[in-house]
Amino acid sequence: MNKLSLSILALAIAQTLSLQAHAASVAAAETTEKSAKNDHQVQEVIVVSGSRMEQNIEQVAGSILVIDEDEINNNMSNDFGSIFRNQSSVAVKGGAGKSTSITIRGIGGNRVMMVKDGVRVNNQYASPLGPGAEGTGRGLTEVQSLKQVEVVKAAASTMYGSDALGGVVVMRTKDAADYLLGEDYYVSMNAGYAGINNEYTAGFTSAAAYGNFENLLSYQHRKGEELPNYFDTQPDSDLVQDSVLFKSKYHFNDYTSVQLTLDYLEQTLKRWEYEFDSKTGALKENIDTDRDTQVINGALQLVSNKPTQMHDILTVTAYFGNTEQLEHRDYFKKTKPSQVYGLSQLRDYTFEDQRIGLNSTFSKYIGNNNYGHQITYGLDYEFSTMSRHRTVNNVGGAIVHPFTFAETDSQRLGVFVQDDVTLLNGDLNLIGGLRYDYFNNTPDKAQAEAGLEEDYVESNFEPMRDSFWSPKLGLVYKLSDSVSVYGQYAYGYKMPTPDQKWGELEVEAGPTDVLIKANYDLKSEESHTWEIGVRGNHTDTRYELTVFYTLAKDFIDWEFVPEGSKPPFKYNYRYFNRDEVKLYGAEAQINHWLNDEVELWSNISYTYGTDEKGYYLNSISPLKGNVGASWYTDISGMEAEFGTVVRWADKMDRTTDLDLFRPVGIPSLDAMTKDWNSVYDTAGYAVLDLTFGLRINDSWNLRAGVFNVLDKEYVDYADVAGQSVFLLDKSMNLEYEDFTQPGRYFNVSVNYKF
Template sequence: MAHNNTPSLIALAVAAGLMSPAFAADKKADEVMVVSGSRMEQKLEDVSAPIAVITSEQIEEQVVSNVADLFRYEPGVSVQGGAGDAQTFTIRGMSENRVKVVQDGVRQNDAYKNGGVGQTYFDTDMIKQIEVAKGPASAAYGSDALGGVIAITTKDAGDFLKGRDSYLDATTGYASSSHQNMAGFTGALRTGDFENLLRYTWRDGGVTQNYDGDKNEFDIVSQAVLFKSKWNFNDDQFLKLTVDYFTEGQDPDAVDLTKAGSVFNQPITDKDTDNVSVVLDHGIALNAAWVDRIDSKVYYARTKQTLDQYASSKYPVNPRNPYVTKNSLDHNGFEQESLGAQVKFSKALDNQRLAWGVEYEHTDNERTRFKAPTVPGDFVGYSELSFPSTTSERSAIWAFDEIKFGERWVLTPGARYEYYKMTPDEDPAYTGDKLQKVSEGELSPKLGLVFKAHEAANLFAQYSHGFKAPMYDNAFSTLNHQAYGYRIEPNPNLKSESSDGIDLGIRGSAGGFSYEVATFYNKFEDFIELAQIGTEGRTAVFEYQNLDKATTKGVEAKADYWLNDLVNVWGNLAYIDGKDGDGNYINSLSPLNGSVGLRLEQPNWNINTALRFADDMDKVRQDAKGNDYIKSAGWGVVDIFAQFKPMQDLQLNVGVFNLFDKEYVSYESITGLAASSSTTNLTEPGRNLSARVKYVF
């Protein structure tokens, strides 16, 4: 892979940097509507905390080809991993299952990164809007919203029809960072009282490559289908069916059983993931004295993944030499099935809007692993469980109230009570008495206040609570690796992790200029960590326990200014700092980072330039031996992307990212590694191109 900055490319970049801009908000705060703050639709200017909004227009303009591309220019939010990885979200340093992901109001699957299961089994092409609620959000969304919420809304038929009775488009594109080809179509049809939508997307590519382009390559093929059918009984009532299906298969170009230490370099032989959800929504406007409308949904969701890979482990072979290192071919499985129901009630009064509701969800979780010998007779194949199959149940009641005092004050109190219960199945290999059900309830309050001092100065403040119920792989771990001198015991006494957050800020707009500055302070308690509780002979015994505390604080700022009808300049910045209860730095926090850009816009085209950057990271904690974990250097890269509409029904999007071909590592990709670790395989892609064509028939 060549990495040469030719004079012509440099000249082009300099010229573009002087004359072209990057993504900017095209709507004012009083025009953007969000629901993630209080579970009812609010103007962004009335929300009492920072909420980031990513629209479908921005997704198209930025030529997004992978979930990791969604938050390129959003400070405080990132996606760990690229195409081919078990991707997870991070908000203000909290990641994986401490961030809740919901799509069309339905909770998405749990992440299980140790087993290769991420949180991003959906296609970006049918996203209408993403809202990111930063900070604790359990009052609105319950367990797992410890650090924030990613709320995804998909498009409906009405978003395409817009007064027409039919719509059809076709798209195709390419992304060089993962050599991905894509194609898809969208069809929408109105017949009588029915509105129907069908979207299909096919992608065929590989892993997101590092700078040198020498990561182990996989052939990654995904298909996504979104079907919606809405029956409008009348102006006051509808029934909508949504079927969302996503499947992805990963096949390696080669298996590499040479070892780096005790681990094979590339042991995976096959990985398949299927994600399906079926949702039935009903809404009715009653306009009664006690309620204006009732919205309800029932849903079924399932995520299933299989992963086949080689492993080298110690196995019991004979009494004289009980543990001998042998190779195995492991068949790993993960399956999560959920069945749930939600009912939401809404009522508007003169200066007040209320929303309240009830929810229930039943989830079955299963993790399987069968270890078979690669050489017949080496050992007898057997099942090994990290944790037994588990049933989880969540029940909740919640309420929010938006109260306006005159034209300037908006008060939004809210609360949620959630009860959860986890019941494990038996594990034949576990002989102890700690495999017991876990149950607990949690009250999550929230209070927000907005003071509209002036059009250019809206002050906001918010207190919010978050919690995360113990995960089944923590509470019910039964992993027994005596051959390696350790085993993990279940802990039925685990408590929920909890967080309390305060946000203070100011936002406003006037004369083409808009801005938002927010400060935050979050306190976390009862973080669950693995701790040694004793020894039995030569075997160390571990257990997950509520051990750690942490505090984080920081500031986030964003602004954009339209110089005239053609030119827009914008920028954002995020800084976060924090330590655990022992005064150690928290490795998962990001360094100072942000982006700035310019945008040229006309009715049929826009051209954008953005500079993304991050400071160096030297605030890292130390390991048990007193050695610093890995640090990172600062970096900055330039992107250019553009959209053209040469004719009414044809749209072209193209982007060149990391234009100057800089080799760099994002700290979020290496956090927690030893200082001596090689980062070559974890560098970001060099200069890469994404392009897309859409034609509307």
């Protein structure tokens, strides 16, 4: 991928600012926004993730988490993970500068599909070893431009196909119309500071409407550090991120429009790691890392709401996406005691995920207010390529290209239909859906043969082809105008990713080297999920309670296969299929207004999961919850909002140890090695956050926050789930303190609208 020219970009930004700022100065005054305290009555929540078309969340037969732009701003989110800071049902691993992944009800990684503005986000590539064996995450996005984030918590393969076995995350960015609000011009600038990683932010957003066009240009710059731990003992680093969002919509008429979206983000990380001799204090080794990640997504979307015999609404999106990560590392040390300290090895890592596709959704209502069919149907096609290359240059020695996995071309084709039947004068909705998918994953045999040499077996690299049907059944019944119950059965399906089926990787780390082994017999996994819930939306109170049960077959997990219990130690691990996995739990959330000024809210989630042998799944989260309050008031005629949140989690000891060392019949040795099989458990915690927002006038908005006010030391279980205490310590020199969350920190942001 070629980098954007900074000079051209700067010129475009400057020109847009000058032109639109001048236009804004002569435009009509903006309509005064309503304050939250005067607008807390029953509000419709519109989602698109349930049926891929806009609908009221009350019509959805399942649990969907909705985070709108107000919540993102009020929480002072500065990256993907912080969006879910106050949500107990979603676990996020990673943070600023780190590979990020999301887990829902114990199922995560590439099993959770992620979509942004109609474009499927790149596959995640990361070793199960977690920290230290870094890869490419999936949550690299600019949060400043997000309009709404929706999370479908159950399997959603009926509407989205494979990759949606564990749910779907749908991100929508704001359009020009969301800023213009009927005006012709809009320009705003923002700046801020996030103490969590010493990050400074600045950017602007401009929108303009002229003729039949609506255009949007947004730019954000972030400069900080990699996410630190509580003790601030992480290596020194510089983290810089630049993003550009451009949208141009053309209205053919009152019914039909076409929109071009270009979304670009580049993040660069420089890290300097030093290891000193514990006795002499002399420098033993240092590693300089330079990583550049670029993400560009583009889409051309046609939308028409002119009724025809075939549809009332149609959405057709042609898209492309490219994620590329280039990482270079320089290793400095003495290769021999007699040699001078200096450069000993250079490593280069490349990951690339390219996608091009077309998706379409059509919706047609047949009937009247008392009885009818809301039929949604469509077709999806995508061609993608995923590759990972490594080069190791030993100074004064050979240059080698260790095999990771064969570059793989993938094709996916899906056709779906869903019927939402309205009965009993609109009080009962019955939903039925079905989807057919065909997949073809073809690895590059020549590359595999060159990488594996004598270990290459051609039959192991035959294309993986599969097809499947994904059914769905659901209902929503209104007990009253404000209370409804729902239930659904949803099917999920997931093919193995190329690195899971064909991947081989050796992590060289002293006495405990680890080898990732391929599993050519790895099968696709499937899930069956049942949900039952009640949802209420009263004048001052909104609530939802959901219970769920998931049965997964051929669940893909990973296991260690030790070669022995005597030095030199070398451990193999691989992905494999668990015969059966059961997960069940409950989630609840409530919002209540005490009066026009005070809102109370809370959410809580619990998941329990075991395999066919009754062993705990290490991917599930502990009992978690959040309790918060907001007070809306006036200060000298300025609208103000005070917020407080307590984030808490129970201890997590429902874990299953690994099988690194097997008993050898020697009591003293067996007792010692038993501890070496341990995975990380975490203690319970409670963390207090305080936020403050001030709307000074129609132009100026100020927000500040203090997070982890009591300076609590704690570890988020998602960051250590299933990780070996022994291997991370001995192979990667990582200890418990390295996974702690940051201590007390401060955020501040300001926004000015011209």
